[in-house]
Amino acid sequence: MSKFGDLINLDVPVLLDFYTDWDESSTVMSPILKDVAAAIGDKGKVIKIDVDKNVMLANALRVKSLPTLILYKNGEMVWRKSGEEDANTLINLIQQHLQEEI
Template identity: 55%
Template sequence: MTKFGELIDLEKPVLLNFFADWDENCEVIHETLKDVSAAVGDSAKLIKINAESNEQLIEALRVKNLPTYMLYKSGEMVWRQSGVLSANDLIIKIEETANK
């Protein structure tokens, strides 16, 4: 878990996306995240986490549905939501967090 702590302990927002390759909704999310990444640039970090190869982390964070998003800033979770979201929704949430 130390590595996870290092990933989220940044001053800028860190958006985690938990996904699985077999989930149709998760396939759509990959394209959405490309748009989000292009829009936010270096002001945030986006990390995709494969649920199947990170079972211990999934359990620790109690991820029950995919896709699930978690937004961290300075090591603290500030937002969490499951389901398909638009690029605009994610961009707005990241920008709100960055400006806090």
């Protein structure tokens, strides 16, 4: 779990995508998240977490449906949603959390 703590304790927004390769909605989100990552560059991070390989973490965060998107800033969960989301919404969300540090 310390690796997870290091991952979310960054001073930039960190968007976690809990997914599986066999889930259709997770597959739909993959190119969207690539677009988000490209748009935010080094001002944030987008990290995919395969729930089949990270069962304990998914259970600890109560991930019940896929995909589940969670945004962290400075180690705190600031937003969470289960299901698909569009790139513009995610980019705007990350930008809002960038503005808070100014």
